[in-house]
Amino acid sequence: MDTKVVVSSSLRGAFMVAAVLLLVAGLYLFIFAESVATLPAAGRSGNAWPWPIGPLALRFIASLVLSAVVACFLVVRRPDRVTVAAFASVAAIVSAMLLIHFLANLGVIDWSKPLSIVWPTILLLGLAGGVLLLVRMRRNTVFTVPPLPPTPGIARYIAIFIFSLTGIVGAAMFFLPNFSRDRWPWDLANSTNVQLLGAVFLSVSLSSLLSWLQPSWYGFDIFYPTAGTFATVALVASFIHWNLFSARPITSIVFVAIYILGAILGYYPYFRYALRSDNKLRMQTS
Numbered sequence: 001m002d003t004k005v006v007v008s009s010s011l012r013g014a015f016m017v018a019a020v021l022l023l024v025a026g027l028y029l030f031i032f033a034e035s036v037a038t039l040p041a042a043g044r045s046g047n048a049w050p051w052p053i054g055p056l057a058l059r060f061i062a063s064l065v066l067s068a069v070v071a072c073f074l075v076v077r078r079p080d081r082v083t084v085a086a087f088a089s090v091a092a093i094v095s096a097m098l099l100i101h102f103l104a105n106l107g108v109i110d111w112s113k114p115l116s117i118v119w120p121t122i123l124l125l126g127l128a129g130g131v132l133l134l135v136r137m138r139r140n141t142v143f144t145v146p147p148l149p150p151t152p153g154i155a156r157y158i159a160i161f162i163f164s165l166t167g168i169v170g171a172a173m174f175f176l177p178n179f180s181r182d183r184w185p186w187d188l189a190n191s192t193n194v195q196l197l198g199a200v201f202l203s204v205s206l207s208s209l210l211s212w213l214q215p216s217w218y219g220f221d222i223f224y225p226t227a228g229t230f231a232t233v234a235l236v237a238s239f240i241h242w243n244l245f246s247a248r249p250i251t252s253i254v255f256v257a258i259y260i261l262g263a264i265l266g267y268y269p270y271f272r273y274a275l276r277s278d279n280k281l282r283m284q285t286s
Contacts, residue, residue, distance in 0.1 A: 005080045005281055007137075012079040019072035026065035030237070033058045039189050050116035051108045056186065056244060057193045059237035064094075064200060067230035074222040080281060082148065085137035086219030089210060092130030094203040099123040101174075101199035105192045147281055148216035152273045155224070158265045159212040162227070165258075167205035173198030185252045186244040218281070221274040228266025231259045 029036060033055040038047045040054075049058065075087050102109075102120050109116050142148075173180040177191035177198070188194045204227065211220035235256065238245070245252035273279060 030062035056241040063233035088134035095126030097203040151217040163208040170201030224270040231262035
C-alpha cells in the first residue's frame, strides 16, 4: 500500500490550471454558441466548428465542458490518489468515446478549419493523459473497503439507473442515428450530431457502470455533482432554445423531467453523503 495518499502540489496545480482553461472554454462556447455553430448554413457555414452543428447541440458540449470544471475543482479540493485515479478513468472514457465519434464521421469534417485538428488533438491528449495518469495513480494504491469508505446504498442504485438509462439512449443514438433523430425532442439536423450526443451518453453510461463496479464510490463521488451540473446547464441551454422543442411537445416534457431528475440524482448523494466526515480515506498521509 502506498501511504503517500496526497498527490504532488504540481499535479494539484495542473488540475487548477485545467479547471480555469475549461471554465473559459466552456463559458465561451455556451455564451457565443451562435458565433461558433455552423447551422443554419446560410448564415453560419463560415464559423469555426468543423462539421454542421446548431447552437443548441453546441451548448450541450459546453455543458459537458463546464461539468468537467466541477470535477477538476473537486480534485483540487481533495487531491488524493484514489480521487485522481477516478478522474483519470472517466476522462479516458469520455475522450475515447468522443474520439470514436470523430473517427466515425471523418467524411463530414471540414479540414480547412483549424478546429478539425484542434478537436481530435485535445481528445487524443485527454485519452493518453487519462490512461497514463490512471496507471500512475493505481500503482501500489489500495481500492478496498477499508481503507476506503463504503458506498451509500442510494449511490449504487443511482449509478446502475444512470448506466441503464444513458446506455439505452446512447446506444440508440450512436448506432441508430436516423431512428433516434426522428424521436429526439428537437431536430439535430444530421446523424453526426445525433451520434455526438450518443457518444456523450455512452461515456456517462460507462462511467456510471465503472463507478458501480468499484468496492467503494470514493473518488467517483465527485462525478455525482459533475453529472448534476451537466444536467442543469443542459436544461438552461434547452430553455434558451425552447422554440425548437415545439414540434414534439410530449417528448420535450419527458426530456425536461429526466434532466431535472438527473440533476437531483447528481447533487443529492454528494451533498447528503460525500461531504460527511466519515466519507474519507482511513489511512495515514505523508
